[in-house]
Amino acid sequence: MKNIVLGLIIIICFSACDKTLEEVPKDFVSKSNFYNNEEDAQAAIVGVYAGMQSDFFGMNHYLMTELHGDFLFGRGSQAPITIWDQILDQTSIGRCASNWSSLYATINRANAILDNVPGIDDIDADAKEKILAEAHFLRALSYFELVRGWGAVPIKTQESVDLSSIEAPREPESKVYELIIADALTAESGLGEVEGQTGRASKWAAKMLLAHVYLTLENWEAAADKADDVIVNGPYSLVEVEASDDFYKIFAVDTSTEDIMSVHHSETKTSGIPTYIHRGQALPYNYSSSGFFAWLPDTNSFIGDSWDDNDLRKDFNLYTQYQNAEGEWVPLPETVPMLFKKFISNTSGQNVYSVPIYRFTEAYLFYAEAASKANGGPTALALERLNMIKRRAYGYDPNTASPVDYSSGMGAADFENTVLQERGYEFLLERRRWFDLKRTGKVKEAFAAAGKTVIDERLLWPIPEDEINNNPAVNQSDQNPGY
Known part of the structure; x- marks a missing residue:
């Protein structure tokens, strides 16, 4: 009887304290007590940037993109990545799965911003627009990495909060690129200047992403226009170089005039x-x-x-x-x-130093390639902008003709190969070579020139087993060839 009475007393006490129990907790963060003001929104967008981890989506992603180039070998546990006539080993497949997870985690954080920040009233209107634009940019950048690495991928544009929201089929590359372009255009219109924070997105970073995407899709005129906009109207300039160590100025954390966007260290x-x-x-x-x-x-x-x-x-x-x-x-x-x-x-x-996402030099090479493609051969301005990068590489004034200039008269194919070569020299270890070879259709040619054979199956990375097992809309038949 004592136990029954004690139980009734406890129930009555808790019933009398209903209002106390319903109070929103202040000692931890959840969706119910977050996204209330500008401070919350700013904290959330910083969390999306944090999803990029230490080196542009993390070291696993960095080493996978680099070690798929034709100019290097892996050593130790990374050696199998550079055996190009075989399928990836299990360790490297695990690295790819980690990269996939990191990219989708960043996308999910961006989606959380896009789902929740529009409903915040206690926030400056300009700050809200910028935060939403940054989320669009980071989502576009993440999907650009996914589509180039894996091909068709699931598209998720709303925050996944539980297992019931993870179902999404692989979508054609064309549809993924539609989202990337739409997001990047929204970012371009909503972002402003750098404002001393080159680790964060600006309208110029969005323009560079658009130029890169258009170049990949062979929309030559649009790519040339975006790159030209950055060159002519952007607040950047080429770093002067007289000796090889002067190039370190390009990667300086706070002082580089070429830093459009980067991960700072x-x-x-x-x-x-x-x-x-x-x-x-x-x-x-x-x-x-x-x-x-x-x-x-x-x-x-x-x-x-x-x-x-x-x-x-x-x-x-x-x-x-x-x-x-x-x-x-x-x-x-x-x-x-x-x-x-x-x-x-x-x-x-x-x-x-900073690890570049986009730097000013690339605008010149984007323009040179795209303008030549758009016109069926190099224009005078395309040749001049290519030469500006080469002159600087030899210590000459980029704006003055030099003894190392490429001469006029190159055909379209020769000019394309020359730009590709300059990109190789300029962006070594900057996550460009593998995707440059893929988008220009020169993977096998470049690898053969280096005495290597690469199989078709290596052009795409494996869909993670966790995605196949947990996403009801993806099964083993959706796996990329060879895996």
Whole structure:
């Protein structure tokens, strides 16, 4: 009887406290007590940027895009990625699954912004428009990575909050690109200037994304127009170069005039890139005690003897000797006689550079390629803008004719190959080469020139097993060939 009475007392007490129990909790964040004001919206968009992780969607994605290039080999556990005449091994398939998850996590965070921020009243109208535009940009950027890596992919434009909302079939690439363009155009119209935060999207970053997408879709005139807009009207300028180390100014965290958008690193925010490309304590490039030197240059490719030693980018990108702990310069061992150099650590073992998403140099090369394609051959301006990048590479004034200029009279095919070669030199280790070869249809040609064979199945990455198992609209028959 005592227990029954005690139970009744407890029930009565809790019934009397209904209003207390219904109070919105203040000690943790949930959807019910978030998205109330501008501070919440700003915190949410920072969370979307955080989804890009340390190096433009994370090191797994960075190494998969880089190690699918024709100019390098992987070492250790990353060696199988660069065996191009075989299907990916299980470890690399797992890396692809991690990349897929990271991209869709970023998309879901962007969708949460787009679903919830429009309903916030306590927010400045301009701030709201900018935050929504940033979400559109980051969603477009994520889908651009997905469609180029995996082909047809599920499209999700609303926040997934539970398992009931994950069903989505693979959509044709054309439909994915429609969403990317729509998002990027919305971003372009809603974003403003950089405002000192080049790690965040601006209208110029949106224009560069559009130029890149249009180039990939062979919409040559639109690509040329967007690139030209950035060149003529953007607040950027080419960094002056007289010696190879001057190129480091391009990747400076706060002072580069070429930085349209990038992932920044500082003494409190580290990146794995120096660890992957350098030996341990390879001064002055890597001050860390660890170093995998897992990405090895292939001198049988376009970065070998055919690369002119007078091109300052060659010495900036590659090295054959380093300083030991005593400060003596020693050659790299015969087994690994050359390493990549572009990204380095500082004396505290941290990183003080930016990993580019888009930089001003690329606008010139976007324009040169697109304008030539649109006109059936290089125009005078297309040739001039290509030459501006080459002149700078040799230490000349980009705006003045030089002895290294490409001459007029090149046909359309030769000009396209020349632009592709300049892009290879300019954007080494910047996540461009593999997708450049894919979109120009030159994967097998470039790999053959480097003495390698690549199978068709490697042109797309595997759909993760988790997606096949958990998404009712995707099954094994939807898997990319060979996996």
